[in-house]
Structures are given as C-alpha cells and as structure tokens.
Amino acid sequence: MLIKVVESNEVNLVSVHYQKAGYSKQVNPEDTVIAAFQGNEIIGAVRLCPQDDYLVLRGMQVIKEYQRQKIGTALLHKCAEIIQSTACYCLPYKHLVNFYQKAQFDEIDSKYAPIHLQERLNNYSSLRLNLTIMCRNAS
Numbered sequence: 096m097l098i099k100v101v102e103s104n105e106v107n108l109v110s111v112h113y114q115k116a117g118y119s120k121q122v123n124p125e126d127t128v129i130a131a132f133q134g135n136e137i138i139g140a141v142r143l144c145p146q147d148d149y150l151v152l153r154g155m156q157v158i159k160e161y162q163r164q165k166i167g168t169a170l171l172h173k174c175a176e177i178i179q180s181t182a183c184y185c186l187p188y189k190h191l192v193n194f195y196q197k198a199q200f201d202e203i204d205s206k207y208a209p210i211h212l213q214e215r216l217n218n219y220s221s222l223r224l225n226l227t228i229m230c231r232n233a234s
Contacts, residue, residue, distance in 0.1 A: 099132070101140070103136075118154060123144065129142075136158065140172075142154045174198065175198045180233050184208060184231075187227065189227050192227060200230065208230070
C-alpha cells in the first residue's frame with residue numbers, strides 16, 4: 096500500500112473511489128487529496144480543503160473491505176504532516192472522536208468554529224446525523 100498526495104492527473108481515480116464508497120462530494124481543484132493506493136486502485140482517500148486561513152478535512156473514505164486495517168490512520172497521519180502549522184477543522188461522526196484525537200484534533204464547542212462549519216453542523220443535525228466539530232490548532 097502506498098499513501099501519497101494525489102497528482103492532478105489522478106483526480107479522476109479519486110472520483111471513482113468516492114463513487115465506490117457511496118460518497119457524493121466532488122474534489123475541487125484547490126483541494127489537496129491524500130490517497131491510499133493498492134496497485135493502481137485507490138482504497139482510501141481524504142481531502143484537505145482550504146477555507147480562509149484554515150483547512151477543513153473532508154471526505155475520509157476507505158473502501159469497506161479495507162476498513163479496520165489502519166488505512167484511515169495512515170491517511171490521517173499523512174494529513175497531519177501536510178497540515179503542520181495551519182488550523183484544521185473536521186466534522187466527524189461522534190463515534191470517531193477518538194480516531195481523530197490520534198492526530199491532535201480536539202472536539203470543540205460549535206460556537207468557536209467558523210460560521211460555515213456551524214451551519215453545516217446544524218444542517219447535518221437536522222438530518223439526524225450525530226456529528227461534532229473538531230479542530231487541530233495551528234502549532
């Protein structure tokens with residue numbers, strides 16, 4: 096398995112991966128995508144999306160048959176290398192808080208998050224999704 100930042104000519108592979116994983120969001124040109132490759136196939140991917148002076152970690156998706164094999168952890172650690180001194184937020188399911196804490200993300204009160212993330216959390220909550228906001232502060 097190889098973990099790396101996806102190059103622009105590989106973005107179509109990420110879209111195929113997201114479709115397989117049942118994730119409907121698309122990759123934006125300004126996103127940094129980190130992927131786990133098994134041969135030529137992407138088996139896991141995550142995006143770092145720039146927003147003002149911080150990043151938002153989005154779209155952490157590992158193909159079902161590869162889950163629970165530390166692929167998500169490897170992707171998260173690669174993200175931490177890239178993030179370094181930039182504040183980064185994510186909106187994970189509450190049962191994944193411990194997973195994101197492994198990369199120094201801390202759960203925060205939504206009132207301390209950027210407005211657009213507060214709005215996304217409220218929207219997800221109205222859909223009865225059990226999410227929270229986490230932040231990895233700039234170091």
